[in-house]
Amino acid sequence: MSLPLQDPKSKNHLMQLYCESLTEYKRLSTREVKIGDLVLGRGHPIRVQTMTTTDTMDTIGTVEQSIRCIEAGSELIRITAPSKREAENLLNIKNELRRRGYITPIVADIHFTPNAAEIAARIVEKVRVNPGNYVDKKKFEIIEYSDAEYQEEIDRIRERFTPLVKICKQYGTAMRIGTNHGSLSDRIMSRYGDTPVGMVESAMEFLRIARDENYHQVVLSMKSSNPQVMVHAYRLLVQTMFDEFGECYPLHLGVTEAGDGEDGRIKSSIGIGTLLEDGLGDTIRVSLTEDPELEIPVCKNLVKRYDCRQSTADSQQSAAGIKNLKSEPVLPNIKLPYDPFNYQRRETVAIDNIGDKHVPVVIADLSKIEKITTEDLKSIGYTYDANLDKWNITDTAADYLFTASQELDFALPGTLKVIIYHKAWQNVRDKEKYFPILEAEQYMEKNFHGSSRINFIMVDSFSRGYSHPYLNQLLSKLKNDPTAVVCLSSTNKNAMQSIRRMFVELENNKVRNPVIIISDSNDDSMNESLIHYSVEIGALLLDGFCDGICLGHHFMNKAIQTDQRLMNSIAFGILQAARSRISKTEYISCPSCGRTLFDLQETTARIRAVTNHLKGVKIAIMGCIVNGPGEMADADFGYVGSGVGKITLYKGKEIVKRNVNSDVAVNELIGLLKEHDAWIEP
Ligand code: SF4
Numbered sequence: 001m002s003l004p005l006q007d008p009k010s011k012n013h014l015m016q017l018y019c020e021s022l023t024e025y026k027r028l029s030t031r032e033v034k035i036g037d038l039v040l041g042r043g044h045p046i047r048v049q050t051m052t053t054t055d056t057m058d059t060i061g062t063v064e065q066s067i068r069c070i071e072a073g074s075e076l077i078r079i080t081a082p083s084k085r086e087a088e089n090l091l092n093i094k095n096e097l098r099r100r101g102y103i104t105p106i107v108a109d110i111h112f113t114p115n116a117a118e119i120a121a122r123i124v125e126k127v128r129v130n131p132g133n134y135v136d137k138k139k140f141e142i143i144e145y146s147d148a149e150y151q152e153e154i155d156r157i158r159e160r161f162t163p164l165v166k167i168c169k170q171y172g173t174a175m176r177i178g179t180n181h182g183s184l185s186d187r188i189m190s191r192y193g194d195t196p197v198g199m200v201e202s203a204m205e206f207l208r209i210a211r212d213e214n215y216h217q218v219v220l221s222m223k224s225s226n227p228q229v230m231v232h233a234y235r236l237l238v239q240t241m242f243d244e245f246g247e248c249y250p251l252h253l254g255v256t257e258a259g260d261g262e263d264g265r266i267k268s269s270i271g272i273g274t275l276l277e278d279g280l281g282d283t284i285r286v287s288l289t290e291d292p293e294l295e296i297p298v299c300k301n302l303v304k305r306y307d308c309r310q311s312t313a314d315s316q317q318s319a320a321g322i323k324n325l326k327s328e329p330v331l332p333n334i335k336l337p338y339d340p341f342n343y344q345r346r347e348t349v350a351i352d353n354i355g356d357k358h359v360p361v362v363i364a365d366l367s368k369i370e371k372i373t374t375e376d377l378k379s380i381g382y383t384y385d386a387n388l389d390k391w392n393i394t395d396t397a398a399d400y401l402f403t404a405s406q407e408l409d410f411a412l413p414g415t416l417k418v419i420i421y422h423k424a425w426q427n428v429r430d431k432e433k434y435f436p437i438l439e440a441e442q443y444m445e446k447n448f449h450g451s452s453r454i455n456f457i458m459v460d461s462f463s464r465g466y467s468h469p470y471l472n473q474l475l476s477k478l479k480n481d482p483t484a485v486v487c488l489s490s491t492n493k494n495a496m497q498s499i500r501r502m503f504v505e506l507e508n509n510k511v512r513n514p515v516i517i518i519s520d521s522n523d524d525s526m527n528e529s530l531i532h533y534s535v536e537i538g539a540l541l542l543d544g545f546c547d548g549i550c551l552g553h554h555f556m557n558k559a560i561q562t563d564q565r566l567m568n569s570i571a572f573g574i575l576q577a578a579r580s581r582i583s584k585t586e587y588i589s590c591p592s593c594g595r596t597l598f599d600l601q602e603t604t605a606r607i608r609a610v611t612n613h614l615k616g617v618k619i620a621i622m623g624c625i626v627n628g629p630g631e632m633a634d635a636d637f638g639y640v641g642s643g644v645g646k647i648t649l650y651k652g653k654e655i656v657k658r659n660v661n662s663d664v665a666v667n668e669l670i671g672l673l674k675e676h677d678a679w680i681e682p
Contacts, residue, residue: 018235036105036125041250048299049076056086136185181224182631196233227271250282273535355514363550367404461502514547596623
């Protein structure tokens with residue numbers, strides 16, 4: 001296969017190319033890899049997988065947890081093998097699973113121990129190695145290498161890694177070269193820094209050795225707990241593989257240490273979904289600090305979005321089955337006016353508190369409530385105290401309220417403004433707090449008269465096409481209007497691509513008006529809606545687009561009620577996960593595995609309960625001292641298991657308290673937060 005438009009001479013042109021199409025869903029064609037009886041890559045279905053959290057020496061416990069995951073739909077089961085002992089026990093686990101009738105391929109997860117990898121590769125169907133610690137060690141040291149010294153290190157890796165490649169070749173075992181942002185080696189960090197380029201190079205060094213041995217059963221991953229870093233690294237990896245080899249190996253997608261609950265699901269959906277939208281990804285794992293079988297429904301909901309989107313040709317047939325969505329392709333062959341490998345927020349002018357340096361605003365849609373009362377505002381962060389005649393406002397209070405045509409009969413909290421249809425707006429008294437929203441067609445009418453401060457103009461980025469003369473007129477009017485905020489939505493099945501296409505048009509025409517993204521879901525459950533919003537909006541946020549968001553809901557099943565509190569929480573969760581607007585504490589917690597020596601789920605819940613009011617503080621909760629400190633990325637504070645009943649506390653990457661008893665460790669963590677002025681009383 002070949003990527004379209006690839007022109008090796010044009011650097012700028014190549015910068016755009018990390019996927020088959022930027023304007024419609026097309027899977028990136030990758031090499032086919034066999035893992036036991038399972039085939040992935042080259043257009044095969046996107047495989048879902050998870051990892052056990054039991055002690056690998058507990059054969060029956062691991063087998064039973066694996067079976068729960070398989071029954072939930074996991075197509076691969078990863079099990080940690082920290083030493084030779086565990087690697088050897090994989091044989092007992094595999095035999096017991098096969099005896100019970102389960103043939104799902106097993107993946108051995110290896111860090112630091114080539115000996116364990118070489119044993120496991122003879123037993124299971126796939127081994128995962130981390131190029132950051134397979135040969136190199138990590139001591140957080142900066143080491144200066146001359147080119148010759150650097151080459152010597154690469155030769156050392158070749159010497160140590162080649163035996164594993166040869167075993168895999170001999171036994172028909174597949175391999176994942178799994179780079180983690182948090183565990184890049186000191187060598188890579190010294191030369192490339194803590195960057196997507198370093199992540200890609202770390203994997204490429206190993207991949208080159210595998211290819212030199214004519215071994216191609218390789219899958220790659222570029223995980224990070226920061227979806228932005230992770231997305232840039234995968235894009236760059238695809239581009240680098242194509243540049244160097246003219247072909248691409250399958251991609252395993254995942255966001256590491258995503259945490260649990262709603263936040264973990266949002267973060268994973270943004271990172272994984274952004275790449276899936278562009279057709280990247282052959283297998284996915286959603287890492288949650290929960291029981292591993294609970295990861296599978298999230299994986300399935302993510303993958304399901306693409307079942308009917310294979311290509312425009314397929315979509316013509318399947319469109320009838322897709323609710324209210326049109327399937328025409330977005331105008332293809334765009335040249336991106338932005339760099340998809342580096343984050344930069346789109347340049348805009350500020351209109352009131354929207355755009356420019358303002359954080360993206362949240363618009364709550366309460367238009368379905370017949371008569372909005374002060375009680376209804378509770379769900380969007382405003383609680384009215386009638387005795388004091390005061391509003392209490394939370395950090396996750398919506399900035400605007402869309403009411404359709406309703407004028408409210410109570411005084412609004414100071415920071416809240418109302419968006420109302422233009423027709424109704426003309427009759428409202430309070431023009432300081434109420435602003436009109438209208439269709440682009442109405443806005444273009446000669447006798448249009450709107451607010452002198454903000455007018456919200458609704459544009460369906462699909463319905464008009466892009467070469468239509470109407471669009472030019474609209475863009476030109478918007479460009480010269482210091483009151484116009486664009487509200488972009490799309491009725492296209494490829495909604496993200498269609499909205500992104502419109503951003504390209506805005507950029508090319510130097511239209512600097514702020515843009516609100518309206519994402520509508522017609523999924524039948526809030527779980528699916530959460531994924532839908534996270535993917536659609538997250539993908540645009542990661543490319544620097546968006547000055548505000550509004551989540552809409554049109555459930556096909558009328559029995560489902562919109563949970564406005566959850567919608568508001570999802571909106572702020574998306575902005576936080578994309579690091580666009582920080583409104584709460586951030587938790588970076590690993591999913592736990594056979595190395596974990598304490599109940600990570602229970603501990604995470606305990607820490608969350610006492611720290612969830614610390615807006616902007618990043619707290620890592622990691623299961624083991626071997627990988628935890630490296631993997632906790634850019635956390636401000638770390639709570640890391642360092643032995644049975646023992647916790648080591650970190651400030652950034654520095655150890656501040658070693659082996660604290662776990663029964664007092666949460667209090668010690670609070671003490672540490674206080675010491676560093678990161679604590680406020682709840
Ligand atoms: S950090 Fe967590 S998931 Fe990673 S190896 Fe340690 S215990 Fe396992």
